[in-house]
Amino acid sequence: MSASTPQPDRSIRPADRRVSARIGAIAESATLAVDAKAKALKAAGRPVIGFGAGEPDFPTPDYIVEAAVEACRDPKNHRYTPAGGLPELKSAIAAKTLRDSGYEVDASQVLVTNGGKQAIYEAFAAILDPGDEVIIPAPYWTTYPESVQLAGGVPVEVVSDETTGYKVSVEQLEAARTENTKVVLFVSPSNPTGAVYTEAEAEAIGRWALEHGLWVLTDEIYEHLVYGDATFTSLPALLPELADKCVVVNGVAKTYAMTGWRVGWVIGPKDVIKAATNLQSHATSNVSNVAQRAALAAVAGDLDAVAEMRAAFDRRRKTIVRMLNEIEGVICPEPEGAFYAYPSVKGLLGKEIRGKRPQTSGELAALILDEAEVAVVPGEAFGTPGYLRLSYALGDADLVEGVSRVQKLLGEARD
Structure with missing residues (x-):
């Protein structure tokens, strides 16, 4: 619908x-x-x-808080910094992405945002034109369809239920695809259901997107919160050929108990990141330097x-x-x-x-x-x-x- x-x-x-x-x-x-x-x-x-x-x-872990305290005392953090993020944080995010998901990216492919919500909106704004359709598996997090519409796109819902473990099939996605479809949203682990796609299921969706030349926006904010035999799968790491039309959003909120610090990021092709950075330069300019320094300590540290x-x-x-x-x-x-x-x-x-x-x-x-x-x-x-x-x-x-x-x-x- x-x-x-x-x-x-x-x-x-x-x-x-x-x-x-x-x-x-x-x-x-x-x-x-x-x-x-x-x-x-x-x-x-x-x-x-x-x-x-x-x-x-x-x-929030003490070592992250201490990094913020030190940042407050350093006058260099009292000034404007690059709109797209502190260079050292962007490099650390690239390194963390390789460490945690096996996806190798350059710092120039990273945009630091004011939380995951801004990352999602700016990603959609950078790739959608009015009328472009985005396939959104439901149940979905409340912000996804609103961000699509705010960016001028049209959300198209594909509904799953408890009988399939709240996971959609390639057949359902194909039934929803039209000539106006540009993006498919992929979220695993999922909010609100906690569903996790297997590697085979994720690969099938990724290959379907590749076959039809679609973009994929994948939200990896819960990458470290999987249980039992479930495993996290990063689509662009699994299918490197997808990377040219794949945008990853993530952040420190869930992994490091930093919801109030408001630091997220977008990873994607350089032209998309440049466009999203231009948007952010007018919308908010740089993320708080103190919060960025705290995020740097988080992503560069261990996962204990x-x-x-x-x-x-x-x-x-x-x-x-x-x-x-x-x-x-x-x-x-x-x-x-x-x-x-x-x-x-x-x-x-x-x-x-x-x-x-x-x-x-x-x-x-x-x-x-x-x-x-x-x-x-x-x-x-x-x-x-x-x-x-x-x-x-x-x-x-x-x-x-x-x-x-x-x-x-x-x-x-x-x-």
């Missing part, structure tokens, strides 16, 4: 339109909205437990801290899946990556719960917040109604308490 680019109402004088059609069509980030509401309720004294934001509960976090996430993953599957009417596949559970709650919709009969996952999420004081994000935010997303990047005690509240509430469901 395709979403059309919003057009302004020509019956209204331009001077009388208060908000442009382009910006007015953008929806608020549902995940951030849920997180903000949960925090506001907690501040008001309610014992709300939030499963909304995809944010590690760990502090992330190994500890991954072990905790793995433990929580098993706990949340077990507890959710104990609820009658809930089906929760075991995620293999990231830190999200994405249970189907379709078996509960329409049932009576404390005098109400929620008909949608949005209504059910609202009921859970009101009655159990637990914040979750409904599937509507990710393009697939009938599901809930719960982040398990929170403390073990809060996780068990929160899901126990949900179990108690939803256990009251009656026909």
